[in-house]
Amino acid sequence: MSLSMHAMTVEQFVPMLKNLNRILEKAEAFVAAKKIEAGVLEGLRLAPDMLSFTRQVQLASDFAKNSAARLAGVEPPKFEDNEKTLEDLKARVSKTIDWLDTLTPAQFAGAETRHIVLPLRTRTIEMDGLPFLQKWVLPNFFFHVTTVYALLRHVGVEVGKQDFLGGV
Amino acid sequence: MSLSMHAMTVEQFVPMLKNLNRILEKAEAFVAAKKIEAGVLEGLRLAPDMLSFTRQVQLASDFAKNSAARLAGVEPPKFEDNEKTLEDLKARVSKTIDWLDTLTPAQFAGAETRHIVLPLRTRTIEMDGLPFLQKWVLPNFFFHVTTVYALLRHVGVEVGKQDFLGGV
Numbered sequence: 605m606s607l608s609m610h611a612m613t614v615e616q617f618v619p620m621l622k623n624l625n626r627i628l629e630k631a632e633a634f635v636a637a638k639k640i641e642a643g644v645l646e647g648l649r650l651a652p653d654m655l656s657f658t659r660q661v662q663l664a665s666d667f668a669k670n671s672a673a674r675l676a677g678v679e680p681p682k683f684e685d686n687e688k689t690l691e692d693l694k695a696r697v698s699k700t701i702d703w704l705d706t707l708t709p710a711q712f713a714g715a716e717t718r719h720i721v722l723p724l725r726t727r728t729i730e731m732d733g734l735p736f737l738q739k740w741v742l743p744n745f746f747f748h749v750t751t752v753y754a755l756l757r758h759v760g761v762e763v764g765k766q767d768f769l770g771g772v
Numbered sequence: 773m774s775l776s777m778h779a780m781t782v783e784q785f786v787p788m789l790k791n792l793n794r795i796l797e798k799a800e801a802f803v804a805a806k807k808i809e810a811g812v813l814e815g816l817r818l819a820p821d822m823l824s825f826t827r828q829v830q831l832a833s834d835f836a837k838n839s840a841a842r843l844a845g846v847e848p849p850k851f852e853d854n855e856k857t858l859e860d861l862k863a864r865v866s867k868t869i870d871w872l873d874t875l876t877p878a879q880f881a882g883a884e885t886r887h888i889v890l891p892l893r894t895r896t897i898e899m900d901g902l903p904f905l906q907k908w909v910l911p912n913f914f915f916h917v918t919t920v921y922a923l924l925r926h927v928g929v930e931v932g933k934q935d936f937l938g939g940v
Binding site: 606607608609611612615616619620650651654716729734738739740742743744746747750751753754757758760765768769770772 | 774775776777779780783784787788818819822884897902906907908910911912914915918919921922925926928933936937938940
């Protein structure tokens with residue numbers, strides 16, 4: 605394996621999303637053990653004006669699939685953001701992994717200089733593939749995975765850094 | 773600029789550390805406005821068995837400088853971890869940036885296949901440069917920067933995603 609835009613996206617996202625799913629499994633075990641009401645953990649926020657736990661997981665999925673798609677020049681699958689339970693969220697992450705696994709290194713040839721146009725709600729970001737990866741993709745992806753972990757740690761779920769790193 | 777181990781380390785860390793310092797400035801303004809006792813914010817933890825705010829900042833610095841050093845085959849500066857105040861922490865981050873800026877892309881030639889030996893407290897990690905970057909360096913670096921942000925958001929400091937991303 606050598607350094608490539610595929611290595612920095614698909615090969616980076618897939619293991620982290622697998623780690624995320626193992627963290628979600630620990631969250632499920634916590635909810636079962638503590639008999640926590642359905643929807644409570646899914647609705648947690650670190651601050652009232654931050655996004656909920658569910659949205660953080662959905663965004664980790666979105667940044668992974670949408671970023672890889674843009675860099676590979678293909679259409680990502682669209683998910684409906686209708687997940688209600690931890691089980692649903694794990695399935696969302698698994699679907700994301702399965703789709704990322706269909707992408708090949710060859711599809712990322714030239715991705716570092718591909719012109720990326722990213723329409724946001726209030727503006728459009730335009731930059732080449734490499735700065736897009738550095739300034740947008742990796743910071744956002746890791747932000748949401750870490751925030752999921754932080755929320756669970758904050759409420760006492762027994763997850764540790766090794767779960768986040770996947771047992772390196 | 774092209775994709776390289778320098779691009780994925782130095783060029784990734786320096787802007788994020790600059791964002792971190794702007795976030796620390798906002799924390800200072802919050803502490804001043806709310807007349808928060810010295811050391812309180814620096815000692816915050818998201819969970820009692822997580823590391824403190826101060827350690828999270830120090831570790832963001834450590835993962836940046838130590839990882840870049842290992843991949844470039846040079847010795848990183850050693851910092852004493854004696855920071856007490858937000859001002860100290862900002863200086864620590866600035867020193868880290870200044871040192872990272874001395875590294876050149878040429879020093880990272882062949883870094884993706886460089887054999888990395890990383891002694892930890894209880895074991896030693898050994899892997900080539902690219903998997904080291906993917907499995908250890910980037911997840912750990914972003915973990916600590918995001919956790920600093922999460923801690924500040926959690927206690928009400930007015931930082932937003934744009935501060936984390938550096939106004940992309």
